[in-house]
Amino acid sequence: MKRSHRSDHERGATLLSVLLIIVLMSTAALAATDALARSVSVSRVSASRADSFWATRGALSVGETFVNEVLAKTDGALTPDSLLFREPIVFAYSRGTISVRFYEATNCLNLNALSLGDDEASAGSVSPDQFHRMLEGAGLFNSEAQHLVDSLSDWMDADTSPRASGAEDGAYGGRAIPHRTPGQRLVSISDLRAIDGFTPDVMNEISNLICVRSRSDDAPLNINTLTADQAPLLAARFSDELSTSEAEQLILSRPEGGWLNVGEFLLSRDVASIAPELRRDSALSIRSDQIGAAISIASDTGTIRIDATYGRGTDGIYVLQGSNRRSG
Structure with missing residues (x-):
C-alpha cells in the first residue's frame, strides 16, 4: 500500500509539472501572438503612411502638370468658366481615390x-x-x-x-x-x-x-475671375476714386467671357472717368499668377486634405510654391 501511495504522489507531481509547462507555453504563445499582431499593425500603419506620402507627392505633381497643360493654351488667361475650374480631377490609387479641385488664388x-x-x-x-x-x-x-x-x-x-x-x-x-x-x-x-x-x-x-x-x-488682380464679394479688394488696389459699390457693379456687369484685356476694362464707364494718374493700372491683369488646389486623398484609414499653391514664373511655367495639410 505504501508503494502505491508513492506512485500516486509521483504521478500527481508529474501531472502538475506538465500542467505548469502547458501554462508557460500558452503564455509564451499568447505573448508571441500579441507581438506578431502588433508588428503586423505597425507594418500596416507604416505601409499606409508610405502610400499616403507617395499619393500626396503624386497628387501635387499631377496638379502641376494639369495647370500647365490648361493654361499653356491661354497664356495664363483665366475666367470663371475656364476648364481648370469646372470639375475636380479624380483618379484612383492603390488604397483609394485622389481628388484635386483648383481655385483662383491670385485675387x-x-x-x-x-x-x-x-x-x-x-x-x-x-x-x-x-x-x-x-x-x-x-x-x-x-x-x-x-x-x-x-x-x-x-x-x-x-x-x-x-x-x-x-x-x-x-x-x-x-x-x-x-x-x-x-x-x-x-x-x-x-x-x-x-x-x-x-x-x-x-x-x-x-x-x-x-x-x-x-x-x-x-501679383496683379485677375479682373476676369474677381467675384462680387471681392469688390472691396478691387476698389482698394485699383483706385481711391472707385467706390466699393462701383467696383461691385463692374464685376457684376463683366462681359460674357470676360474682358479681352485691361485696356477694355479701362473703357468701362465708371473707370474711364478716373484720371490716369489716379489709377494703378499695373495692379490689374487678365492672367492668374497664383492657382490654388484643394487635394483630398481618401483611403481605408481616412481622408487627408491638403492645400497647395502653384505660382507662375517669368517663363510662364507654373510650379508648386507650397503645400500644407489642413483640417476638416
Missing part, C-alpha cells in the same frame, strides 16, 4: 507687402491706406479698420513703439499665453489669430480678401 491683398515705414527694410507695395480702405469696404467700422492696420503693422515692424491704435509687447504680455510681437513678416495666414483685433468674426469677413505670401509677391 487677394498680400499682407506681407504692407508698407511699415519709409526705410528700405520697411517698404512695401501696399500702403496702410489701401489696407484700411479695403477693410472699410468689407463692412468694418473706421476705428476697427484702423486698429487692424496698426496692430498688424506693430506685429511686423522692428520697433517696440505702438501706433495710435496698435499693439506692441505690452498688449500681449497679460494674455493666458503671454507672447511678444515677432518684429518680422508673417509666416502664414494662421499668424493672424495671435494678433490683437483679428477675431474669428473679423476673419470671416475678410478671409476672401487677404493672403500671406513672400514680401515681393504682389
